[in-house]
Structure formats: C-alpha cells, structure tokens
Amino acid sequence: MTSTPEPHASLNASPNAVSNSAETAAARPEPASEPRPTSPATAAAPVTDAESLNEQRGRDRFDEMNFHTRKWVRPEDLNANGTLFGGSLLRWIDDEAVVYAMIQLGNQRIVTKYLSEINFRSSATQGDIIEIGLQAINFGRTSLTMRCEVRNIITSEVILSIDQIVFVGLDEDGNPQPHGFTEITYERDRFPEELRHRRG
Numbered sequence: 001m002t003s004t005p006e007p008h009a010s011l012n013a014s015p016n017a018v019s020n021s022a023e024t025a026a027a028r029p030e031p032a033s034e035p036r037p038t039s040p041a042t043a044a045a046p047v048t049d050a051e052s053l054n055e056q057r058g059r060d061r062f063d064e065m066n067f068h069t070r071k072w073v074r075p076e077d078l079n080a081n082g083t084l085f086g087g088s089l090l091r092w093i094d095d096e097a098v099v100y101a102m103i104q105l106g107n108q109r110i111v112t113k114y115l116s117e118i119n120f121r122s123s124a125t126q127g128d129i130i131e132i133g134l135q136a137i138n139f140g141r142t143s144l145t146m147r148c149e150v151r152n153i154i155t156s157e158v159i160l161s162i163d164q165i166v167f168v169g170l171d172e173d174g175n176p177q178p179h180g181f182t183e184i185t186y187e188r189d190r191f192p193e194e195l196r197h198r199r200g
C-alpha cells in the first residue's frame with residue numbers, strides 16, 4: 001500500500017457493482033446480466049417515452065452506489081469490544097472489489113495498488129446484517145478505481161467508507177497491463193477466459 005494517491009479524473013460512465021459473495025449467490029438466481037442500481041437515494045424523475053427513460057437510467061447508474069453483497073455478523077467476526085472486527089470487514093470488501101475489478105478489466109491477475117483513508121464511521125454488532133456497496137469512479141490505462149461504502153441493511157447507517165480503492169491488472173510477467181476499457185460493463189462479456197474455462 002502506498003501513501004500518496006495519483007490524481008484520477010472522474011469517470012463519465014455508469015458505475016455499477018456486482019455481487020460475488022457466497023451468501024448472495026446462494027440467496028438468488030444468477031442474473032443474465034450485471035445487476036442495475038437499486039438505491040432509492042436518487043430516485044428517477046417520472047419519464048414517459050423510451051428515449052427519456054434510457055437517459056434517466058444512465059444518469060441513475062452514474063449517480064448511485066450499488067449494494068448487493070450482504071454479510072451477517074457472526075461471533076467470529078467480533079473484536080475484543082464485541083463489535084465487528086475491522087479486519088473481517090476489509091477482507092469482505094477486498095473479496096468483493098477484486099472480483100468486480102476482474103470482471104470489469106477482463107483479467108484475473110488483479111492486485112490492490114492503493115487504498116485511501118478508511119473511515120470506520122459506526123460499528124456493527126453480532127446479528128447485524130450489513131451490505132457492501134461499490135462504485136467505479138475511474139478507468140485508468142491499467143487501473144480501475146472505485147469507492148466503497150458499507151451500511152447496516154436495516155437502518156442504512158454507514159459503517160465504513162473508502163474514497164478510493166485502486167486495482168491494477170497485470171500481464172503474465174506481473175507488469176501493469178493496459179486494459180483498453182473506459183466504461184463499465186453490465187454484462188459478463190469481459191469475464192476472464194481462464195475463469196470461464198474453470199466453470200466448464
């Protein structure tokens with residue numbers, strides 16, 4: 001992890017996130033395409049014709065954070081204070097974010113390059129259900145930057161926020177590899193070939 005982030009321009013594309021936790025996958029059927037944003041935070045203004053509806057959907061995708069991965073806080077996830085252990089939470093976020101980066105960059109060789117300040121804003125306790133939200137904010141040449149927010153699924157209280165998580169896609173020699181993408185995919189069209197074959 002490094003200390004000084006490089007500046008990244010804001011992405012003029014639609015952010016999205018995917019769910020990849022075992023819990024979530026088991027709880028619902030595999031979607032035909034990537035899930036659309038569901039947050040009510042930026043409710044769409046009423047539109048009638050199809051063209052306006054598509055434009056509205058595009059704006060919604062850009063504006064919203066997507067919450068799909070849910071975790072139930074278990075006894076083994078608690079710290080000595082009896083609240084959610086930060087290490088468990090960060091592992092869940094990393095698991096979610098790296099798979100999202102794989103899908104977006106079409107590369108299974110993805111490493112975490114940079115994490116900005118991690119703000120633990122409130123705690124969770126045993127039995128709470130939390131949800132992890134991700135939002136892609138920049139496609140670089142070899143990198144993908146996203147932000148993250150974790151909240152309580154019942155109260156929507158924010159538990160953690162990270163402004164920047166940067167992943168870099170590598171080539172077979174471990175060097176940063178240009179990915180050529182500038183926009184988010186909502187399909188599984190970039191899924192790394194190596195992983196596709198594992199699925200038979």
Ligand SMILES: CC(C)(COP(=O)(O)OP(=O)(O)OC[C@H]1O[C@@H](n2cnc3c(N)ncnc32)[C@H](O)[C@@H]1OP(=O)(O)O)[C@@H](O)C(=O)NCCC(=O)NCCS
Pocket residue numbers: 002003004005006110111112113114139140141142143144166168170174175176
């Ligand atoms: C990832 C790694 C190969 C990159 O090497 P590097 O010499 O920094 O490569 P580059 O300078 O070409 O940077 C690669 C990308 O990272 C970005 N980057 C580099 N330093 C950064 C920083 N401090 N903050 C944000 N982004 C940064 C660059 O902007 C570049 O993105 P772009 O191509 O989209 O513009 C190397 O740093 C590494 O192996 N790090 C260890 C990764 C790791 O083990 N992570 C933990 C476990 S997954």
